[in-house]
Amino acid sequence: MLRQLVRSGKLADARSLFDALPHHDEVAYATLLAGHAAAADFTGAMELFSRLRASSPPHAAADPFVLSPVFKACASAAATAADADAGFLCHAATLHAFAVRSSAVSSVFVSTALADAYAKAGGLELALKVFDEMPCKNVVSWTTLVASLARAGRRHDALRRFAEMRASGVVCDSHAYAAALTACADAGLLPRGREVHALCAKLGLDAMPYVANTLATLYARCGDVDRAQAAVSRMVSREVAAWTTLIASYVQTGRAEEAIEAFVRMLHEESLNSASPNGYTFSTVIAACANIGRAYLGEQLHAQAARRGLSHACSVANSLVKLYVHCGCLSAADAVFRESIVKDVISWSTIISGYAQEGFAEEAFALFSEMRHHSSCPRPNEFTLGSLLSVCASAAALDAGRQLHTLAVAAGLEHHAMVRSALIDMYGKSGSMSDADVVFSNRTKDDVISWTAMIVGHAEHGHSKEALELFEDMCHVKLKPDHVTFIGVLTACSHTGEVELGLRYLDAMSKRYGVEPAKEHYGCVVDLLGRAGRIHEAEELIGRIAADERDGVVWTSLLRACAARGAEETGKKAAERLIEAEPWGSGAHVAMANLYASKGQWHKAAQERHLMKQKGVVKGAGWSSVEVGGEDRGVGVFVSGDQTNPQYNAIYVMLDLMYYGAGMVRHIPDQLHFGSEVELTVN
């Protein structure tokens, strides 16, 4: 009866029944303890265990049947704890000492559970020691070892131990194969994984749900969705995890539409096979919606998840926050974040990066500060720091960036590729290439993103020679440049007016490096040709960009070139296209006014200036108009920027003027508001 209640998860009822029993033998204790272990309730397990000890003679030997579930409760509580060092290691060590004293460690059950508890509480070395000292090892203890190593990221060690286990004559079961396959999947070792697949297929274990699922994960992570699907279809019964793996494999390979279709199929079959989507499933499919901007469908899923009582699950809420951020609804994202009950480091990182991406630097830092003072006190990780560093980069906030650098070093995160490249980018954008260089010197061998950040940094500082040398060095060490790298390369060419070199790199991108040029790359070269006065070629190059991708940026480049060279006909065409692309902007009128003015066509210039003023507010930070006040003097009128922080506006204006090469700032008021005037030198 007690066993039945425990098995059906009715822990409270089991406890009442236990308390009502006249005598408590060790079998009853062991049974109830298993219930606490299954519920990851370490406190309850310890309380029960203490009661047993108090009622036993002082030097009575501990029963392995009782001690094992206590360790198990410790292991599962440690595994589900939000905080990695919540003291479970200490509890495990205390119980370990007790187990040694009462000779219970000699039980393979006790020592296996102990090793597992150590490993899950973050004490892998202690777990390995326990394992080495085990008098006898069976398939369960070997599997614990393999899984512990894999979980800690030591996949190759895990696979070595798996081979050792097979060599020692232990017969593997489905648990053992699943553990080995997980190690292969996490390390992306497809050939090794296929070997293990063959081994378990020979025993017919590949259709066991757990094994099939791990196989699907392996193939999905290696990009082979077909094999993943085949593994899932061989399963004896398709469970939630299998569906989730399948959906996730579509998402991971950029096939969000198919992910959503699979989810819909799952719902259709829900009544037949009783596999209902769980929190894992919802977080995956909502992420698919976020990736392709399907806001409406995402909202429906939000409602579905809420109806199933899953919307407050941490991972679901995190996906929802990402969805709303991606769809531009920061307020909705914030609401989901605020309402979620459990917040982990991913929750904080997601909302911080949401504010960061939308340019709300203050809010991002305020949230970071809130996170650090929050009761759950999640430790910042590479994602948190990466987002905050990108905030510093776009605001050129060097001091805050340096503080984050210190924090990264203190937290041992500076060696993460994400942090390193964000630091390089931050130092580069804040004007300190020497600091960027120091960070770059600590790079790992395969860190393409750091190389790219460095190349872009040099390019933006006008250090074209350094940028291009770095690019050649990078290719020399057999690293594959990506599309961002080429933006740096082409920008470098642009800054020194290396037209031929720029054209050569553009040509080599797809032919030699297998990177298809996108509108940004053509835009760089259009700019380069335009500055060199090769307006006709620039116009031709724009023709190579897909029609629906020709945005305001490329037309602005062409128009500016036309204005500088007095190319009225092409200029007019470019201005029309620019107005089509950015109807809210007045840049086209500014450029045309300048063009006409340069030709002495004052009447036409005045007309353009009139149109420009009618447009009113310009989107984005900066100035609306440059009133040429004779000689080289000008006045910019500031019309938009950061409403909440007027101090940033001065920085925005400076960057804007420098970026567009429009002029140098003579004087900017400390606090810029709508309508403030900025005195500047006109180019």
Next chain:
DNA sequence: GTAGGGTTAG
């Protein structure tokens, strides 16, 4: 009556 395995989100 005791020990080990799979899926997710930035």
